[in-house]
Amino acid sequence: MAHPKFMGPRKHRLYRGHRARSLNITEEELVEIRARERTFDGAYWRTAMKSFSMGMIIIRLFTKSFNKIGIIFVAFGMAMLGISVLRRKAAGDVFDQRKPFETSGFWVMMTTGVTTVAYVIMFILIMKLS
Amino acid sequence: MAETQLHPFDAESSYVVTNTMPTPPSPLTPGSITFQEASKNKESAAPVDSSNTGTTSILRNRSESKQPIAASSSNANVLPQSNVNTNSNASSTGATRSSLTRRISGPGGRYQTDEDENETPRWTTRVSNFLCKLYSEYSPSLTLENKGSIARDHLANERTYLAWLRTSLSLITVGVAVTQLFRLQTSGPDHANQLIRVSDMGRPLGGAFIALGLLFLWLGTSRYFHNQSVLSYGQFPASRGSVILATITILAILLACFVIVLLQGKSA
Structure with missing residues (x-):
């Protein structure tokens, strides 16, 4: 049970003039919602979780000199999780198609920048191994 | 603006926005793969009238952020962006001082005067304005009309x-x-x-x-x-x-x- 402070505005939010409990979702909206779930719950979280698990494996299983690389993996996973949360917030409205849709070029640039930095650090760390 | 009163997504309303794209007379022959140099000369080849080409109208492009392209001929899509623009420009275009209704601090606050307009804003406001301008100028995101798929x-x-x-x-x-x-x-x-x-x-x-x-x-x-x-x-x-x-x-x-x-x- 969430705190009412956090439940408050969402409880009274109106979708197409209905509250969430009495809303009949049409087929088109369902398709849109599924597309968003595939993207934000599927693709983004999978990327973050893959990075997390690899970091865990590297830290636990590999030798001590690889610890820094594992930490980089975990940090990259956390960054991807944050980006996915922000991207989801910026994803726009399913129920009102009069609002314009904004493509995710900005977020792709962010992700590419973060990933490039992580890769370059990993490359340097691997090349510095004695 | 009378169309906005009828919500197009109510199933009972007289017209429902059909969620299908108008099938365009495609310039492509069906089997060919064309790699248009679209990213290089985007400005010259930007589709303005989407009713002819059947393509998406780009509402806010990088260079056209000041004046968004008017929506396509479909009357169902009333864009909120144009409303926002008219509201924000109302004080600068035709409004005299007596008709200014913007209060500075909520209801009961004093009205905005010329001094306030000439006064330099706080640095947080300036930073956020600068960031917004930077985003709208240089963001690689496109703002598209949300219709169809x-x-x-x-x-x-x-x-x-x-x-x-x-x-x-x-x-x-x-x-x-x-x-x-x-x-x-x-x-x-x-x-x-x-x-x-x-x-x-x-x-x-x-x-x-x-x-x-x-x-x-x-x-x-x-x-x-x-x-x-x-x-x-x-x-x-x-x-x-x-x-x-x-x-x-x-x-x-x-x-x-x-x-x-x-x-x-x-x-x-």
Whole structure:
């Protein structure tokens, strides 16, 4: 049970003039919602979780000199999780198609920048191994 | 503006926005793949009238952020952006001082005067204004009219980019694992009469895998932006060169691994 402070505005939010409990979702909206779930719950979280698990494996299983690389993996996973949360917030409205849709070029640039930095650090760390 | 009172998404209302794109007379012949240089001369070839071409109208492009292109001829799509623009420009265009209704601090506050307009705003406001302007000028995102399957197409594009990202991530993982594996077997017979010391090949191989991951990441990114720019013209670029390049590089690095493992087996 969430705190009412956090439940408050969402409880009274109106979708197409209905509250969430009495809303009949049409087929088109369902398709849109599924597309968003595939993207934000599927693709983004999978990327973050893959990075997390690899970091865990590297830290636990590999030798001590690889610890820094594992930490980089975990940090990259956390960054991807944050980006996915922000991207989801910026994803726009399913129920009102009069609002314009904004493509995710900005977020792709962010992700590419973060990933490039992580890769370059990993490359340097691997090349510095004695 | 009378159309806005009727909500187009109520099922009972007289007209419902049909969720289908108008089928365009496509400029493409069905089998051909065209790679338009859309990203280079976007301004010159920007589709303004979307009713003829059947493509998406770009509402806010990078260079046209001040004046968004008017919506297409479909009357159902009343864009909120135009309302916002008229509201924000109302004070600067025709409003005299007596007709100013903007209060500074909520209801009961004093009205805005000329002094307030000339006064320099607080630094937080200036920073946020600057960031907003920067975003609207340089953001690579497009703002599109949300109709039909446009949102879904661009989300699918994003998913493909993330799949490329995951491929590159697994390449990086393989590189780290290869480095570790080759480091494990440093102790062995002496490498006196040997062409290469196999235990030294771990780091170059891992570095090559990481470089390959970087290459894959940038392939995915360039593919994404090419696709984003071309999708608003109603076309889809089939990725061919990037797939060939990825295949060749992966084959090369797998062959290198194979050769190194063979040399190791021969020396042991």
